Amino acid sequence: MRFVLIDRILELTPGQSLVAVKNLTLAEEYLADHFPGFPVMPGVLMLEALTQAGAWLIRETEDFAHSVIVLKTAKTIKYGSFVEPGRQLQIRVQIVKNGPSETSFKGEGVIDDQVMVKGNFTLTRYNLRDKNPALVGTDASIVAGLRDLYATLRKGSVGARAMVRIAGSEPRPVALASGSQS
Numbered sequence: 001m002r003f004v005l006i007d008r009i010l011e012l013t014p015g016q017s018l019v020a021v022k023n024l025t026l027a028e029e030y031l032a033d034h035f036p037g038f039p040v041m042p043g044v045l046m047l048e049a050l051t052q053a054g055a056w057l058i059r060e061t062e063d064f065a066h067s068v069i070v071l072k073t074a075k076t077i078k079y080g081s082f083v084e085p086g087r088q089l090q091i092r093v094q095i096v097k098n099g100p101s102e103t104s105f106k107g108e109g110v111i112d113d114q115v116m117v118k119g120n121f122t123l124t125r126y127n128l129r130d131k132n133p134a135l136v137g138t139d140a141s142i143v144a145g146l147r148d149l150y151a152t153l154r155k156g157s158v159g160a161r162a163m164v165r166i167a168g169s170e171p172r173p174v175a176l177a178s179g180s181q182s
Contacts, residue, residue, distance in 0.1 A: 003030075003045065003048065004052070004149070005022050005045060005048055005049035005052050006020045006021075006022060006049060006052050006053055006056065006091065006153055007020075007021055007022055007023050007153075008020060008021050008153060009053075009056060009150075009153045009154050010090075012056075012057065012060055012154075014057075014060050014061040015061045015095065015098065016094065016095055017057070017092070017093065017094040017095070018053050018054070018056060018057040018060075018091075018092075018093050019090065019091070019092050020049075020053045020056070020090075020091045020153070021088050021089065021090050021091065022049050022088070022089045022091060022109075023087075023088050023089075024041050024083055024084065024085050024086070024087050024088070024089065025085055025086070026039065026085045028041075028085070030042065030045070031085065039084065039085055040082040040083060040084055041082075041083040041084075041089070043077075043079050043117065046079070046083065046089070046109050046116060046117040047071075047074060047077055047117065047119075047121070049089065049091050049109060050091060050093060050105070050107040050108075050109065050117065050119075050121060051071045051121065051123065053091045053092075053093045053107065054069075054093045054103065054105045054107065054121065054123050055069040055123060056150065056153070057093060057095065057105075058103055058123060058125060059146065059150065060150070061098075064143045064146060064147060064150075065125075066125035066126055066127055067126075067127050067128055067138070067139040067142040067143050067146075068125060068126050068127065068128065068142070069123050069124070069125040070123065070124060070125075071121060071122075071123060072102060072121075072122045072123060072124040073121060073122045074119060074120075074121045075119060075120045075121065076119045076120055077117065077118070077119035077121075078115075078117070078118055078119060079116065079117050080114055080115045080116045080117065080118075081114060081116060083109075083111065083116050087111050088111065089109045089110070089111055089116060090109065090110045090111070091107065091108075091109050092107060092108050092109075092110065093105045093106070093107040094106050094107070096120070101124055101125060101126065102122055102123065102124045102125075103122065103123050103125075104120065104121070104122045105120065105121055105122070105123070106118075106119075106120050107119065107120075107121065127139045128142075
């Protein structure tokens with residue numbers, strides 16, 4: 001992945017749905033060009049965030065069975081407003097139809113109950129070894145790297161893990177001083 005557009009996975013129900021967040025900061029390289037003096041997250045990257053969320057849901061559901069998951073189709077993609085630095089985009093994806101090599105989703109990106117992006121999309125998946133058996137090691141290497149990244153996206157903060165141990169419950173998003181959710 002050139003850009004990792006998911007900062008944290010908040011909720012995941014294998015085979016069903018995933019909720020994640022993307023925190024947009026001025027440190028994002030692409031904001032220098034999109035647009036000078038008016039930095040906003042490009043719409044295509046909002047769609048990519050939905051795609052990445054769907055891919056993580058597939059990986060968890062199938063125990064990382066495929067090394068490659070890519071966008072096949074995107075339909076009825078609609079954009080709401082601009083996503084500026086300092087905002088947190090909550091990404092929600094839900095499986096509509098799951099097949100052996102393709103999964104269809106409906107998804108949306110939301111900030112403060114305002115939909116910034118929404119639509120339907122289909123992801124397809126495969127292993128490199130399916131096309132060239134000599135690439136079995138490459139598949140294994142890709143999956144190992146994805147598992148490491150996934151562990152980072154899922155682990156949550158030290159404080160959230162401590163609250164789970166104390167309360168014996170799942171962590172919930174915590175209100176930040178700015179009023180956004182994490």
